Amino acid sequence: MTKTVLLARPHTFIVSEMKPFLQDGGFSAAKLENMADLATQAKNSVGAVISLALSSSIGVSAADMFTQMRQHSPRMPVLFAAMLDFDAGKSNLTRLAEQVGIQATILGVAAANETAAALGKPDTFFYISKDDLADPARRAIATRMIQRHFR
Structure with missing residues (x-):
């Protein structure tokens, strides 16, 4: 049975690039169409992708979605x-973690992070x-990282 990852705050990049990427990794991708479906879709998913883009077809911020x-x-x-590289995006994630009140472990795509113990944990960004x-x-x-993160 294929594991589903929720595209929780879809943006053009998320749908066009991330969906095939997730499928190549062995996951199916379900796009959230409206906030009323969040509880049901989240319950049926092994993980979620949240776009940090300024806009999304779902009218809430990344912090509110999280x-x-x-x-x-x-x-x-x-x-x-x-769209931003990790160094530019990391500051946005740090701010988001502070905004939602958690001490997040922030990981980017790197060979050194492939086996990080933080992958798969709820406080890992x-x-x-x-x-x-x-x-x-x-x-x-x-x-390889998403396969560990969304086990």
Whole structure:
């Protein structure tokens, strides 16, 4: 049975790039169409992807989406995705963690992080950028990381 990852805050990049990436990693991807479906879809998913883009087809911020997801699935691992590289995106994740009041472990795509004990944990903010998916070597590392994160 295929494990489903919820595209919780879809953005064009998330749907066009992340969905095939997740499928290549052995997961199916379900796009959240409206907030009313969050509880049901979160319950049926092994993890979630939240876009850090300014806009999304779901009209809530990344912080609000994370907070609402935690209400429905407090232990669900989350992956954050954006166009920015890890160094630029890390500050956004640090701010988001402070905003939602957690001490997050922030991981980017790197060979040294492939076996990180933090993968799969609810307080881990795993980050993938568009560049990580465009480079074949980094994409392979990212695939192995999502397989550990969304077990």
